[in-house]
Amino acid sequence: xxxxxxxxxxxxxxxGQDVALRCDPISGHVSLFWYQQAxxxxxxxxxxxxxxxxxxxxxxxxxxxxxxxxxxxxxxxxIQRTQQEDSAVYLCASSLERPAVTTNEKLFFGSxxxxxxx
Amino acid sequence: KQEVTQxxxxxxxxxxxxxxxxxxFTDSAIYNLQWFRQDPGKGLTSLLxxxxxxxxxxxxxxxxxxxxxxxxSTLYIAASQPGDSATYLCAVxxxxxxxxxxxxxxxxx
Numbered sequence: 001x002x003x004x005x006x007x008x009x010x011x012x013x014x015x016g017q018d019v020a021l022r023c024d025p026i027s028g029h030v031s032l033f034w035y036q037q038a039x040x041x042x043x044x045x046x047x048x049x050x051x052x053x054x055x056x057x058x059x060x061x062x063x064x065x066x067x068x069x070x071x072x073x074x075x076x077x078x079i080q081r082t083q084q085e086d087s088a089v090y091l092c093a094s095s096l097e098r099p100a101v102t103t104n105e106k107l108f109f110g111s112x113x114x115x116x117x118x
Numbered sequence: 119k120q121e122v123t124q125x126x127x128x129x130x131x132x133x134x135x136x137x138x139x140x141x142x143f144t145d146s147a148i149y150n151l152q153w154f155r156q157d158p159g160k161g162l163t164s165l166l167x168x169x170x171x172x173x174x175x176x177x178x179x180x181x182x183x184x185x186x187x188x189x190x191s192t193l194y195i196a197a198s199q200p201g202d203s204a205t206y207l208c209a210v211x212x213x214x215x216x217x218x219x220x221x222x223x224x225x226x227x
Contacts, residue, residue: 004161033214042207042217056214091161098213106152107215109161
């Protein structure tokens with residue numbers, strides 16, 4: 001597609017409910033990142049995929065958070081037993097290569113999924 | 119641990135003013151620095167990317183500089199317009215983007 005697409009755009013969940021957030025990166029992009037952005041804050045890194053391999057998950061806040069990218073394109077971020085502190089915008093970004101590998105590589109971001117946990 | 123700070127946190131100016139937004143980082147071992155714009159309810163739009171070997175980049179009314187040794191970058195916006203109103207984020211790239219908390223800019227007519 002023309003850009004990074006995320007769905008749903010908005011998600012309201014009751015505390016304790018499981019949610020799944022989807023990211024469609026730009027076609028052909030190898031690298032895929034998930035970020036969490038709390039209100040009034042900058043995005044914070046959650047996890048990174050290179051193709052289907054999850055190379056870095058150091059930013060996932062707890063074992064309730066799980067991400068996958070089984071075929072190296074679409075990725076899903078799953079949050080189990082949601083808590084109120086999970087309320088945030090979840091941003092997905094993709095790039096052709098890993099930014100550190102190619103020094104002029106840019107990340108392209110989706111519009112995000114705004115998750116509200118009641 | 120890399121920390122990125124942006125000053126000021128918020129800025130409100132009349133149309134036409136020239137602006138300077140500041141970004142500082144604690145670890146100079148970075149590959150790139152990227153400036154983004156974020157509009158309410160939307161994702162991030164890349165404005166400028168400065169490679170570690172470069173000192174500045176320009177795009178239209180925007181100019182970004184990078185001084186790795188002092189851990190600083192500035193984004194200069196010339197002749198500001200109401201359409202420039204947004205949150206501006208800088209991010210440094212060791213191997214993944216580490217963001218600052220942003221500067222919320224409002225330009226009024």
